[in-house]
Each structure stands twice: as structure tokens, then as C-alpha cells.
Amino acid sequence: MEKIELNINGEDVTVEVERNWTLLYVLREILNLTGAKPGCNTGDCGACKVIIDGEAVNSCLVHAVRVQGKAIETVEGLSINGKLHPLQQAFIDCGAVQCGYCTPGMLMSAKALLDKNRTPSEDEIREAIGNNLCRCTGYYKIIEAIQRAAKMMGEVKVE
Ligand code: FES
Ligand code: FES
Structure with missing residues (x-):
């Protein structure tokens, strides 16, 4: 396991991951952020899209260890205090x-x-x-x- 630090929707998060875990897996299964959806798992459908340092990226194609120190935005962070984006x-x-x-x-x-x-x-x-x-x-x-x-x-x- 490897410890990585991320900022997710404005909050600093530290999480232990295996080297072969995708960001999608870590978001959904470890951090319980299930907004990003698993679809094809091959980068073709965009259901797993999140924003990494300002760019929309398919999280099924990114190993979590590669996003150490990055700012991640997920759909859970869009609404603020219950007000929809x-x-x-x-x-x-x-x-x-x-x-x-x-x-x-x-x-x-x-x-x-x-x-x-x-x-x-x-x-x-x-x-x-x-x-x-x-x-x-x-x-x-x-x-x-x-x-x-x-x-x-x-x-x-x-x-
Ligand atoms: S699950 Fe289809 S692009 Fe990631
Ligand atoms: S796939 Fe059903 S609303 Fe887009």
C-alpha cells in the first residue's frame, strides 16, 4: 500500500492505495464518493469523468498513485450548501x-x-x-x- 494525499472537492484527504487501483475505484470504494460511474472501464464512455487540476479526465484510466498532490473535483462537490450548481x-x-x-x-x-x-x-x-x-x-x-x-x-x- 502507498499513502497519497489529494484535495477532493476542496478537502485535503490522505488515503492508502494499491499501485494498481484506479482513481475511480478509490473514489467509489474507498472514499464512498459514488457519483463517478463505472461504465466501460476503458476510457470510452465518460461516465467516470472527474476534473483533475482543471481538466476533465476519465478516472477509470488513471491510477490513484498518479494523482498524488492533485486537486480532484467530483460531482459531489458541485452543489454548495444544498444549492445546485x-x-x-x-x-x-x-x-x-x-x-x-x-x-x-x-x-x-x-x-x-x-x-x-x-x-x-x-x-x-x-x-x-x-x-x-x-x-x-x-x-x-x-x-x-x-x-x-x-x-x-x-x-x-x-x-
Ligand atoms: S468507465 Fe467508461 S470512460 Fe471510464
Ligand atoms: S445515458 Fe441515460 S441519461 Fe444519458
């Missing part, structure tokens, strides 16, 4: 959540985008969620939700 609210308002399995990963890809670019074009939104698969929504409502969230954050007009 604009992205969460917009996903609800736009009907962008159906079965919900893809939603945490979608939200984290969208947050990483809006943290860097508060006025994304539709193409930029499509690119940001290009590695996130959704079997339910057809993506239009998700794109609309991200546009709406950007507007709620005071940045862009939603047509």
Missing part, C-alpha cells in the same frame, strides 16, 4: 437527465469547459462532451442545458 439546475430544467447514468460525467465535462470558457459555441460544447456517451437523450437537451447554464452564470445568450 447552475449546470445541475439547467440539466433538470432542460430535461437533460433521463436514466441519469451519464449525468455526473456530463456535468464534470461541462464544468471543466465552463470554468475555462464561459461563452462556448455549440461546437465547443459538442467537443467538450465528445467523450461522454448518452444512450437516452440524443444530446440535444444536454447541449441546451450547458448553454442555459452558461447563461445562468451570466455569460451567454441562449437562443
Whole structure:
């Protein structure tokens, strides 16, 4: 076992991990943060997406030992004091959540985008969620939700 220190959703955390454990496994099974979802476990579906030092990353592909000292954001950190993040609210308002399995990963890809670019074009939104698969929504409502969230954050007009 190896001890690593992380900052998860603003809190410093120390955890002992095996070298072959993925970040997804550590989040879900050791830290009980089950928002990031296991889907393909091969980097193809985006259900396990978290933000590492500002970048949306598939946590199933990252060994936990590689994130020593890094800042991790998960879907559990999006709402603050019970108030939903604009992205969460917009996903609800736009009907962008159906079965919900893809939603945490979608939200984290969208947050990483809006943290860097508060006025994304539709193409930029499509690119940001290009590695996130959704079997339910057809993506239009998700794109609309991200546009709406950007507007709620005071940045862009939603047509
Ligand atoms: S479970 Fe990680 S990309 Fe599918
Ligand atoms: S809402 Fe079901 S997979 Fe996206």
C-alpha cells in the first residue's frame, strides 16, 4: 500500500492505495464518493469523468498513485450548501437527465469547459462532451442545458 494525499472537492484527504487501483475505484470504494460511474472501464464512455487540476479526465484510466498532490473535483462537490450548481439546475430544467447514468460525467465535462470558457459555441460544447456517451437523450437537451447554464452564470445568450 502507498499513502497519497489529494484535495477532493476542496478537502485535503490522505488515503492508502494499491499501485494498481484506479482513481475511480478509490473514489467509489474507498472514499464512498459514488457519483463517478463505472461504465466501460476503458476510457470510452465518460461516465467516470472527474476534473483533475482543471481538466476533465476519465478516472477509470488513471491510477490513484498518479494523482498524488492533485486537486480532484467530483460531482459531489458541485452543489454548495444544498444549492445546485447552475449546470445541475439547467440539466433538470432542460430535461437533460433521463436514466441519469451519464449525468455526473456530463456535468464534470461541462464544468471543466465552463470554468475555462464561459461563452462556448455549440461546437465547443459538442467537443467538450465528445467523450461522454448518452444512450437516452440524443444530446440535444444536454447541449441546451450547458448553454442555459452558461447563461445562468451570466455569460451567454441562449437562443
Ligand atoms: S468507465 Fe471510464 S470512460 Fe467508461
Ligand atoms: S441519461 Fe441515460 S445515458 Fe444519458
